[in-house]
Amino acid sequence: MLYHDQLGRAVEIPAPPQRIISVVPSQTELLYHLGATVQGITKFCVHPAAWFRSITRVGGTKQLDLERIAALQPDLVIANREENEKEQIEALATSFPVWVSDIHGLDDACRMVTSLGDILQRQAAAQDIRRQIENGFRELQPLAAPVPAAYFIWRNPWMVAGGDTFINEMMDRCGFRNVFADLPRYPTLGLAQLAASGCRLVLLSSEPYPFREKHIAEIQEYLPDAEVLLVDGEMFSWYGSRLMYAPGYFGELIAGLYSKSIY
Template identity: 70%
Template sequence: MLYTDQTGRRVDIPSPPQRIVSLVPSQTELLYDLGADVAGITKFCIHPEEWFRSKTRVGGTKQVKPEVIASLRPDLIIANKEENEKEQVESLAKDYPVWVSDIHTLNDALDMITSLGDILSKRHAAHQLTQNIRDRFDLLQPLQTAIPTAYFIWRDPWMVAGNDTFIHQMLHACGLRNVFEDIPRYPSVSLAQLAASGCRLVLLSSEPYPFKEKHIEEIKAYLPDADVLLVDGEMFSWYGSRLLHAPGYFNELLKIFR
Protein backbone atom coordinates (compact mmCIF):
# COMPACT_ATOMS: atom_id res chain seq x y z
CA MET A 1 0.00 0.00 0.00
CA LEU A 2 1.08 3.57 -0.60
CA TYR A 3 1.63 5.78 2.44
CA THR A 4 2.87 9.36 2.73
CA ASP A 5 5.62 9.96 5.29
CA GLN A 6 6.10 13.20 7.22
CA THR A 7 8.48 14.62 4.63
CA GLY A 8 5.81 14.24 1.92
CA ARG A 9 7.36 11.18 0.26
CA ARG A 10 5.10 8.40 -1.02
CA VAL A 11 6.27 5.01 0.20
CA ASP A 12 4.99 1.61 -0.94
CA ILE A 13 4.84 -0.60 2.16
CA PRO A 14 3.45 -4.14 2.45
CA SER A 15 0.43 -4.38 4.75
CA PRO A 16 1.39 -5.05 7.42
CA PRO A 17 5.23 -5.12 7.22
CA GLN A 18 6.88 -8.14 8.81
CA ARG A 19 10.61 -7.30 8.89
CA ILE A 20 11.00 -3.81 10.33
CA VAL A 21 14.25 -1.98 10.98
CA SER A 22 14.02 1.06 13.25
CA LEU A 23 16.74 3.70 13.10
CA VAL A 24 15.17 5.97 15.75
CA PRO A 25 15.39 5.13 19.48
CA SER A 26 12.14 6.82 20.55
CA GLN A 27 10.25 5.20 17.68
CA THR A 28 11.73 1.78 18.52
CA GLU A 29 10.20 2.07 21.98
CA LEU A 30 6.95 3.17 20.34
CA LEU A 31 6.83 0.08 18.12
CA TYR A 32 7.19 -2.12 21.20
CA ASP A 33 4.41 -0.29 23.03
CA LEU A 34 2.13 -0.57 19.99
CA GLY A 35 2.62 -4.34 20.08
CA ALA A 36 4.69 -4.51 16.88
CA ASP A 37 7.97 -6.35 16.37
CA VAL A 38 11.28 -5.41 14.76
CA ALA A 39 14.13 -7.26 13.09
CA GLY A 40 16.79 -4.62 13.68
CA ILE A 41 17.51 -1.54 15.81
CA THR A 42 20.38 0.88 16.41
CA LYS A 43 22.86 0.66 19.25
CA PHE A 44 21.14 3.69 20.81
CA CYS A 45 17.72 1.99 20.95
CA ILE A 46 18.01 1.26 24.67
CA HIS A 47 14.28 0.87 25.35
CA PRO A 48 12.87 -1.70 25.82
CA GLU A 49 15.85 -3.45 27.39
CA GLU A 50 14.76 -6.86 26.13
CA TRP A 51 15.01 -5.63 22.53
CA PHE A 52 18.28 -3.83 23.25
CA ARG A 53 19.70 -7.16 24.47
CA SER A 54 18.22 -9.43 21.81
CA LYS A 55 17.63 -7.60 18.52
CA THR A 56 20.17 -7.26 15.72
CA ARG A 57 21.95 -3.90 15.88
CA VAL A 58 22.43 -2.16 12.57
CA GLY A 59 24.89 0.52 13.70
CA GLY A 60 24.19 3.98 15.08
CA THR A 61 21.62 6.57 14.14
CA LYS A 62 24.24 8.48 12.13
CA GLN A 63 26.27 5.54 10.86
CA VAL A 64 24.15 2.58 9.88
CA LYS A 65 25.67 -0.60 8.49
CA PRO A 66 24.08 -1.31 5.10
CA GLU A 67 25.40 -4.86 5.00
CA VAL A 68 23.70 -5.72 8.31
CA ILE A 69 20.46 -4.14 7.14
CA ALA A 70 20.68 -6.12 3.89
CA SER A 71 21.01 -9.37 5.85
CA LEU A 72 17.69 -8.62 7.57
CA ARG A 73 15.82 -8.15 4.24
CA PRO A 74 13.60 -5.38 5.69
CA ASP A 75 10.21 -4.64 4.20
CA LEU A 76 10.10 -1.35 6.17
CA ILE A 77 12.77 0.96 7.57
CA ILE A 78 11.64 3.68 9.96
CA ALA A 79 13.89 6.76 10.01
CA ASN A 80 13.78 10.39 11.12
CA LYS A 81 14.76 13.51 9.20
CA GLU A 82 16.77 14.98 12.06
CA GLU A 83 18.25 11.93 13.73
CA ASN A 84 19.44 10.06 10.64
CA GLU A 85 21.82 11.14 7.90
CA LYS A 86 20.06 12.29 4.74
CA GLU A 87 22.50 10.56 2.40
CA GLN A 88 22.18 7.23 4.20
CA VAL A 89 18.39 7.42 4.23
CA GLU A 90 18.33 8.21 0.50
CA SER A 91 20.69 5.31 -0.21
CA LEU A 92 18.55 2.86 1.79
CA ALA A 93 15.41 4.14 0.06
CA LYS A 94 16.77 2.88 -3.27
CA ASP A 95 16.45 -0.70 -2.03
CA TYR A 96 13.82 -0.70 0.73
CA PRO A 97 10.64 1.11 1.76
CA VAL A 98 11.80 3.90 4.10
CA TRP A 99 9.21 5.90 6.09
CA VAL A 100 10.67 9.12 7.50
CA SER A 101 9.23 11.07 10.41
CA ASP A 102 9.76 14.82 10.85
CA ILE A 103 8.86 15.98 14.35
CA HIS A 104 8.79 19.58 15.53
CA THR A 105 5.67 19.76 17.71
CA LEU A 106 3.54 17.55 19.94
CA ASN A 107 0.94 17.34 17.17
CA ASP A 108 3.65 16.12 14.77
CA ALA A 109 4.47 13.37 17.27
CA LEU A 110 0.83 12.37 17.65
CA ASP A 111 0.40 12.32 13.86
CA MET A 112 3.46 10.09 13.59
CA ILE A 113 2.02 7.64 16.12
CA THR A 114 -1.28 7.55 14.26
CA SER A 115 0.45 7.01 10.92
CA LEU A 116 2.57 4.15 12.21
CA GLY A 117 -0.56 2.64 13.76
CA ASP A 118 -2.10 2.60 10.27
CA ILE A 119 1.01 1.14 8.63
CA LEU A 120 1.44 -1.57 11.27
CA SER A 121 -2.28 -2.43 11.53
CA LYS A 122 -2.14 -1.27 15.16
CA ARG A 123 -4.76 1.45 14.81
CA HIS A 124 -6.58 0.82 18.09
CA ALA A 125 -3.37 0.77 20.12
CA ALA A 126 -2.17 3.97 18.40
CA HIS A 127 -5.50 5.70 19.06
CA GLN A 128 -5.44 4.74 22.73
CA LEU A 129 -1.84 5.90 23.07
CA THR A 130 -2.40 9.29 21.44
CA GLN A 131 -5.50 9.89 23.56
CA ASN A 132 -3.61 9.00 26.74
CA ILE A 133 -0.78 11.36 25.79
CA ARG A 134 -3.25 14.19 25.13
CA ASP A 135 -4.97 13.54 28.45
CA ARG A 136 -1.69 13.66 30.36
CA PHE A 137 -0.54 16.85 28.65
CA ASP A 138 -3.85 18.38 29.68
CA LEU A 139 -2.66 17.82 33.26
CA LEU A 140 0.62 19.66 32.68
CA GLN A 141 0.75 22.84 34.76
CA PRO A 142 3.03 25.34 33.02
CA LEU A 143 4.59 28.19 34.96
CA GLN A 144 2.48 31.34 34.85
CA THR A 145 5.57 33.56 34.77
CA ALA A 146 8.03 32.34 32.17
CA ILE A 147 11.62 31.75 33.29
CA PRO A 148 14.37 32.61 30.76
CA THR A 149 15.92 29.19 30.12
CA ALA A 150 18.73 27.57 28.14
CA TYR A 151 18.72 23.86 27.33
CA PHE A 152 22.15 22.38 26.59
CA ILE A 153 22.56 19.21 24.53
CA TRP A 154 26.36 19.20 24.01
CA ARG A 155 29.67 20.39 25.35
CA ASP A 156 32.87 21.14 23.40
CA PRO A 157 31.41 22.97 21.66
CA TRP A 158 28.58 24.05 23.92
CA MET A 159 25.34 23.55 21.98
CA VAL A 160 21.77 24.44 22.88
CA ALA A 161 18.30 23.75 21.56
CA GLY A 162 17.14 26.71 19.48
CA ASN A 163 13.80 27.19 17.80
CA ASP A 164 12.23 24.74 15.34
CA THR A 165 13.07 21.85 17.65
CA PHE A 166 10.88 19.47 19.63
CA ILE A 167 12.84 20.40 22.76
CA HIS A 168 11.93 24.06 22.24
CA GLN A 169 8.25 23.07 22.09
CA MET A 170 8.53 21.09 25.33
CA LEU A 171 10.17 24.06 27.07
CA HIS A 172 7.31 26.25 25.87
CA ALA A 173 4.75 23.70 27.14
CA CYS A 174 6.38 23.97 30.58
CA GLY A 175 6.10 27.76 30.62
CA LEU A 176 9.85 28.24 30.11
CA ARG A 177 11.17 30.87 27.69
CA ASN A 178 14.02 29.67 25.53
CA VAL A 179 16.63 32.46 25.57
CA PHE A 180 17.97 31.14 22.26
CA GLU A 181 14.59 30.98 20.55
CA ASP A 182 15.76 33.42 17.87
CA ILE A 183 18.37 30.95 16.61
CA PRO A 184 17.33 27.89 14.55
CA ARG A 185 18.02 24.28 15.34
CA TYR A 186 21.03 23.47 17.57
CA PRO A 187 23.46 26.40 17.58
CA SER A 188 26.87 26.50 19.22
CA VAL A 189 27.06 29.21 21.87
CA SER A 190 29.76 30.45 24.19
CA LEU A 191 29.29 30.66 27.93
CA ALA A 192 29.85 34.40 27.54
CA GLN A 193 26.80 34.49 25.22
CA LEU A 194 24.88 32.54 27.82
CA ALA A 195 25.82 35.02 30.52
CA ALA A 196 24.64 37.92 28.33
CA SER A 197 21.32 36.23 27.44
CA GLY A 198 19.43 37.04 30.63
CA CYS A 199 19.16 33.30 31.37
CA ARG A 200 17.91 32.39 34.85
CA LEU A 201 17.65 28.62 34.43
CA VAL A 202 20.03 26.24 32.68
CA LEU A 203 18.99 22.67 31.92
CA LEU A 204 21.77 20.18 31.18
CA SER A 205 20.43 17.16 29.32
CA SER A 206 21.37 13.56 30.02
CA GLU A 207 21.63 12.97 26.26
CA PRO A 208 23.08 13.08 23.68
CA TYR A 209 25.89 14.47 25.85
CA PRO A 210 25.96 12.89 29.31
CA PHE A 211 26.18 16.02 31.45
CA LYS A 212 27.24 15.44 35.07
CA GLU A 213 27.41 17.40 38.30
CA LYS A 214 30.89 18.71 37.44
CA HIS A 215 29.47 20.60 34.46
CA ILE A 216 27.14 22.56 36.72
CA GLU A 217 30.17 24.34 38.20
CA GLU A 218 31.38 25.34 34.73
CA ILE A 219 28.06 27.05 34.08
CA LYS A 220 27.93 28.58 37.56
CA ALA A 221 31.27 30.31 36.94
CA TYR A 222 29.48 32.40 34.30
CA LEU A 223 25.99 32.48 35.82
CA PRO A 224 26.45 32.35 39.60
CA ASP A 225 22.86 33.40 40.32
CA ALA A 226 21.12 31.04 37.88
CA ASP A 227 19.60 27.68 38.69
CA VAL A 228 21.47 24.90 36.88
CA LEU A 229 19.84 21.46 36.79
CA LEU A 230 20.55 18.06 35.29
CA VAL A 231 17.46 16.79 33.47
CA ASP A 232 16.30 13.61 31.76
CA GLY A 233 16.84 14.26 28.06
CA GLU A 234 14.44 11.50 27.04
CA MET A 235 11.56 13.44 28.57
CA PHE A 236 12.32 16.53 26.50
CA SER A 237 13.33 14.92 23.20
CA TRP A 238 11.79 11.46 22.80
CA TYR A 239 8.61 11.86 20.78
CA GLY A 240 7.17 8.34 20.91
CA SER A 241 5.37 6.58 23.72
CA ARG A 242 7.76 8.11 26.28
CA LEU A 243 5.53 11.19 25.95
CA LEU A 244 3.19 9.40 28.35
CA HIS A 245 5.68 10.08 31.13
CA ALA A 246 6.85 13.57 30.14
CA PRO A 247 4.02 15.68 31.65
CA GLY A 248 4.38 14.06 35.07
CA TYR A 249 8.14 14.56 34.94
CA PHE A 250 7.71 18.21 33.93
CA ASN A 251 5.24 18.88 36.75
CA GLU A 252 7.69 17.49 39.30
CA LEU A 253 10.53 19.54 37.83
CA LEU A 254 8.50 22.74 37.86
CA LYS A 255 7.51 22.34 41.51
CA ILE A 256 10.85 23.93 42.39
CA PHE A 257 9.76 27.23 40.82
CA ARG A 258 6.14 27.50 41.95
Protein backbone atom coordinates in the same frame (compact mmCIF):
# COMPACT_ATOMS: atom_id res chain seq x y z
CA MET B 1 -0.57 -0.80 0.55
CA LEU B 2 0.37 2.80 -0.26
CA TYR B 3 1.10 5.17 2.61
CA HIS B 4 2.52 8.68 2.79
CA ASP B 5 5.28 9.53 5.23
CA GLN B 6 5.77 12.90 6.93
CA LEU B 7 7.87 14.15 4.03
CA GLY B 8 4.90 13.57 1.76
CA ARG B 9 6.57 10.63 0.03
CA ALA B 10 4.42 7.74 -1.20
CA VAL B 11 5.72 4.45 0.24
CA GLU B 12 4.46 0.99 -0.73
CA ILE B 13 4.41 -1.12 2.45
CA PRO B 14 3.11 -4.69 2.94
CA ALA B 15 0.11 -4.94 5.24
CA PRO B 16 1.19 -5.36 7.91
CA PRO B 17 5.02 -5.34 7.72
CA GLN B 18 6.73 -8.22 9.52
CA ARG B 19 10.45 -7.43 9.16
CA ILE B 20 10.84 -3.89 10.44
CA ILE B 21 14.07 -2.03 11.08
CA SER B 22 13.88 1.11 13.22
CA VAL B 23 16.78 3.55 13.08
CA VAL B 24 15.36 6.09 15.55
CA PRO B 25 15.44 5.36 19.32
CA SER B 26 12.20 7.10 20.29
CA GLN B 27 10.32 5.40 17.45
CA THR B 28 11.79 2.02 18.39
CA GLU B 29 10.23 2.38 21.84
CA LEU B 30 6.93 3.34 20.21
CA LEU B 31 7.04 0.22 18.03
CA TYR B 32 7.42 -1.87 21.17
CA HIS B 33 4.32 -0.30 22.69
CA LEU B 34 2.46 -0.88 19.42
CA GLY B 35 3.37 -4.57 19.43
CA ALA B 36 5.42 -4.49 16.22
CA THR B 37 7.76 -7.21 14.95
CA VAL B 38 11.22 -5.61 14.74
CA GLN B 39 14.35 -7.20 13.25
CA GLY B 40 16.91 -4.42 13.62
CA ILE B 41 17.58 -1.34 15.77
CA THR B 42 20.45 1.11 16.34
CA LYS B 43 22.98 0.99 19.15
CA PHE B 44 21.18 3.97 20.70
CA CYS B 45 17.78 2.23 20.85
CA VAL B 46 18.10 1.49 24.57
CA HIS B 47 14.36 1.15 25.26
CA PRO B 48 12.98 -1.38 25.82
CA ALA B 49 15.95 -3.07 27.49
CA ALA B 50 14.84 -6.52 26.30
CA TRP B 51 15.03 -5.41 22.67
CA PHE B 52 18.36 -3.67 23.20
CA ARG B 53 19.82 -6.92 24.50
CA SER B 54 18.33 -9.25 21.91
CA ILE B 55 17.67 -7.52 18.57
CA THR B 56 20.32 -7.10 15.88
CA ARG B 57 21.95 -3.66 15.94
CA VAL B 58 22.54 -1.93 12.63
CA GLY B 59 24.95 0.84 13.63
CA GLY B 60 24.28 4.33 14.95
CA THR B 61 21.59 6.74 13.83
CA LYS B 62 24.12 8.75 11.80
CA GLN B 63 26.29 5.79 10.77
CA LEU B 64 24.03 2.97 9.69
CA ASP B 65 25.51 -0.33 8.58
CA LEU B 66 23.78 -0.55 5.21
CA GLU B 67 25.11 -4.03 4.47
CA ARG B 68 23.77 -5.40 7.73
CA ILE B 69 20.40 -3.79 7.07
CA ALA B 70 20.29 -5.30 3.58
CA ALA B 71 21.13 -8.73 4.99
CA LEU B 72 18.05 -8.53 7.23
CA GLN B 73 15.84 -7.96 4.17
CA PRO B 74 13.43 -5.53 5.87
CA ASP B 75 9.95 -4.98 4.53
CA LEU B 76 9.95 -1.57 6.24
CA VAL B 77 12.61 0.82 7.52
CA ILE B 78 11.38 3.54 9.87
CA ALA B 79 13.61 6.62 9.90
CA ASN B 80 13.57 10.33 10.78
CA ARG B 81 14.51 13.38 8.74
CA GLU B 82 16.69 14.98 11.42
CA GLU B 83 18.18 11.99 13.21
CA ASN B 84 19.34 10.04 10.18
CA GLU B 85 21.66 10.98 7.31
CA LYS B 86 19.79 11.85 4.13
CA GLU B 87 22.24 10.02 1.85
CA GLN B 88 21.95 6.78 3.79
CA ILE B 89 18.16 6.91 3.90
CA GLU B 90 18.00 7.59 0.18
CA ALA B 91 20.31 4.64 -0.45
CA LEU B 92 18.08 2.34 1.59
CA ALA B 93 14.98 3.62 -0.21
CA THR B 94 16.30 2.31 -3.52
CA SER B 95 15.88 -1.26 -2.22
CA PHE B 96 13.41 -1.20 0.66
CA PRO B 97 10.28 0.66 1.78
CA VAL B 98 11.44 3.58 3.97
CA TRP B 99 8.92 5.62 5.97
CA VAL B 100 10.40 8.90 7.27
CA SER B 101 9.00 10.97 10.12
CA ASP B 102 9.54 14.73 10.35
CA ILE B 103 8.86 15.99 13.87
CA HIS B 104 8.83 19.69 14.73
CA GLY B 105 6.31 19.71 17.56
CA LEU B 106 3.82 17.73 19.59
CA ASP B 107 1.18 17.66 16.85
CA ASP B 108 3.67 16.08 14.43
CA ALA B 109 4.58 13.48 17.05
CA CYS B 110 0.94 12.58 17.64
CA ARG B 111 0.30 12.23 13.92
CA MET B 112 3.36 10.00 13.66
CA VAL B 113 1.96 7.72 16.37
CA THR B 114 -1.34 7.19 14.60
CA SER B 115 0.31 6.90 11.17
CA LEU B 116 2.49 4.04 12.39
CA GLY B 117 -0.56 2.52 14.05
CA ASP B 118 -2.27 2.46 10.66
CA ILE B 119 0.77 0.91 8.94
CA LEU B 120 1.09 -1.79 11.60
CA GLN B 121 -2.67 -2.34 11.81
CA ARG B 122 -2.47 -1.46 15.52
CA GLN B 123 -4.89 1.45 15.33
CA ALA B 124 -6.49 0.94 18.74
CA ALA B 125 -3.13 0.84 20.53
CA ALA B 126 -1.93 3.91 18.64
CA GLN B 127 -5.09 5.86 19.44
CA ASP B 128 -4.73 4.95 23.11
CA ILE B 129 -1.10 6.16 23.18
CA ARG B 130 -2.04 9.38 21.39
CA ARG B 131 -4.94 9.99 23.76
CA GLN B 132 -2.68 9.55 26.80
CA ILE B 133 -0.13 11.96 25.35
CA GLU B 134 -2.66 14.63 24.44
CA ASN B 135 -4.52 14.37 27.76
CA GLY B 136 -1.26 14.56 29.70
CA PHE B 137 -0.12 17.73 27.98
CA ARG B 138 -3.60 19.24 28.21
CA GLU B 139 -3.45 18.85 31.99
CA LEU B 140 0.12 20.12 32.34
CA GLN B 141 0.22 23.51 34.06
CA PRO B 142 3.24 25.58 33.01
CA LEU B 143 4.94 28.09 35.27
CA ALA B 144 2.60 31.02 35.84
CA ALA B 145 5.36 33.46 34.93
CA PRO B 146 7.63 32.07 32.18
CA VAL B 147 11.28 31.94 33.25
CA PRO B 148 14.16 32.72 30.84
CA ALA B 149 15.91 29.40 30.27
CA ALA B 150 18.56 27.61 28.22
CA TYR B 151 18.80 23.91 27.40
CA PHE B 152 22.27 22.47 26.80
CA ILE B 153 22.77 19.35 24.70
CA TRP B 154 26.59 19.36 24.36
CA ARG B 155 29.85 20.52 25.89
CA ASN B 156 33.15 21.26 24.09
CA PRO B 157 31.76 23.04 22.22
CA TRP B 158 28.80 24.21 24.27
CA MET B 159 25.59 23.73 22.29
CA VAL B 160 22.00 24.60 23.12
CA ALA B 161 18.57 23.89 21.66
CA GLY B 162 17.43 26.70 19.41
CA GLY B 163 13.92 27.75 18.51
CA ASP B 164 13.08 25.38 15.66
CA THR B 165 13.44 22.20 17.73
CA PHE B 166 11.12 19.76 19.43
CA ILE B 167 12.97 20.55 22.68
CA ASN B 168 11.98 24.20 22.34
CA GLU B 169 8.29 23.27 22.29
CA MET B 170 8.70 21.07 25.36
CA MET B 171 10.39 23.99 27.14
CA ASP B 172 7.59 26.32 26.14
CA ARG B 173 4.93 23.93 27.42
CA CYS B 174 6.68 23.98 30.81
CA GLY B 175 6.83 27.77 30.92
CA PHE B 176 10.57 27.85 30.22
CA ARG B 177 11.18 30.72 27.78
CA ASN B 178 14.10 29.71 25.60
CA VAL B 179 16.53 32.65 25.54
CA PHE B 180 18.03 31.24 22.34
CA ALA B 181 14.74 30.71 20.53
CA ASP B 182 15.83 33.19 17.85
CA LEU B 183 18.69 30.89 16.84
CA PRO B 184 18.21 27.88 14.51
CA ARG B 185 18.60 24.23 15.44
CA TYR B 186 21.48 23.58 17.85
CA PRO B 187 23.80 26.61 17.89
CA THR B 188 27.26 26.68 19.42
CA LEU B 189 27.92 29.44 21.93
CA GLY B 190 30.28 30.55 24.68
CA LEU B 191 29.34 30.75 28.34
CA ALA B 192 29.92 34.52 28.24
CA GLN B 193 27.10 34.65 25.68
CA LEU B 194 24.96 32.65 28.09
CA ALA B 195 25.75 35.10 30.89
CA ALA B 196 24.59 38.01 28.73
CA SER B 197 21.32 36.32 27.75
CA GLY B 198 19.32 37.06 30.90
CA CYS B 199 18.95 33.34 31.55
CA ARG B 200 17.74 32.37 35.04
CA LEU B 201 17.30 28.62 34.51
CA VAL B 202 19.82 26.30 32.85
CA LEU B 203 18.87 22.74 31.95
CA LEU B 204 21.72 20.28 31.39
CA SER B 205 20.48 17.27 29.46
CA SER B 206 21.37 13.64 30.11
CA GLU B 207 21.75 13.12 26.34
CA PRO B 208 23.32 13.27 23.84
CA TYR B 209 26.04 14.64 26.12
CA PRO B 210 25.91 13.02 29.58
CA PHE B 211 26.01 16.09 31.80
CA ARG B 212 26.84 15.42 35.45
CA GLU B 213 26.94 17.31 38.75
CA LYS B 214 30.51 18.47 38.07
CA HIS B 215 29.32 20.50 35.08
CA ILE B 216 26.92 22.60 37.16
CA ALA B 217 29.84 24.51 38.68
CA GLU B 218 31.12 25.46 35.22
CA ILE B 219 27.82 27.11 34.40
CA GLN B 220 27.49 28.84 37.75
CA GLU B 221 30.86 30.53 37.36
CA TYR B 222 29.10 32.61 34.70
CA LEU B 223 25.58 32.57 36.14
CA PRO B 224 25.98 32.46 39.93
CA ASP B 225 22.35 33.44 40.59
CA ALA B 226 20.73 31.05 38.10
CA GLU B 227 19.23 27.68 38.87
CA VAL B 228 21.16 24.92 37.08
CA LEU B 229 19.50 21.51 36.86
CA LEU B 230 20.32 18.11 35.43
CA VAL B 231 17.31 16.90 33.43
CA ASP B 232 16.22 13.74 31.65
CA GLY B 233 16.91 14.38 27.98
CA GLU B 234 14.59 11.59 26.86
CA MET B 235 11.63 13.47 28.33
CA PHE B 236 12.47 16.60 26.35
CA SER B 237 13.50 15.06 23.04
CA TRP B 238 11.99 11.56 22.57
CA TYR B 239 8.85 12.07 20.50
CA GLY B 240 7.40 8.55 20.61
CA SER B 241 5.53 6.75 23.37
CA ARG B 242 7.85 8.28 25.99
CA LEU B 243 5.63 11.34 25.63
CA MET B 244 3.06 9.48 27.72
CA TYR B 245 5.36 10.01 30.71
CA ALA B 246 6.78 13.44 29.89
CA PRO B 247 3.92 15.57 31.34
CA GLY B 248 4.27 13.85 34.73
CA TYR B 249 8.02 14.44 34.71
CA PHE B 250 7.55 18.08 33.67
CA GLY B 251 4.96 18.58 36.40
CA GLU B 252 7.44 17.41 39.04
CA LEU B 253 10.13 19.65 37.57
CA ILE B 254 7.80 22.66 37.67
CA ALA B 255 6.73 21.88 41.24
CA GLY B 256 10.38 21.80 42.26
CA LEU B 257 10.97 25.21 40.73
CA TYR B 258 8.02 26.71 42.62
CA SER B 259 9.87 25.85 45.81
CA LYS B 260 12.74 28.14 44.73
CA SER B 261 12.23 31.68 45.95
CA ILE B 262 13.44 33.19 42.66
CA TYR B 263 10.43 31.68 40.89
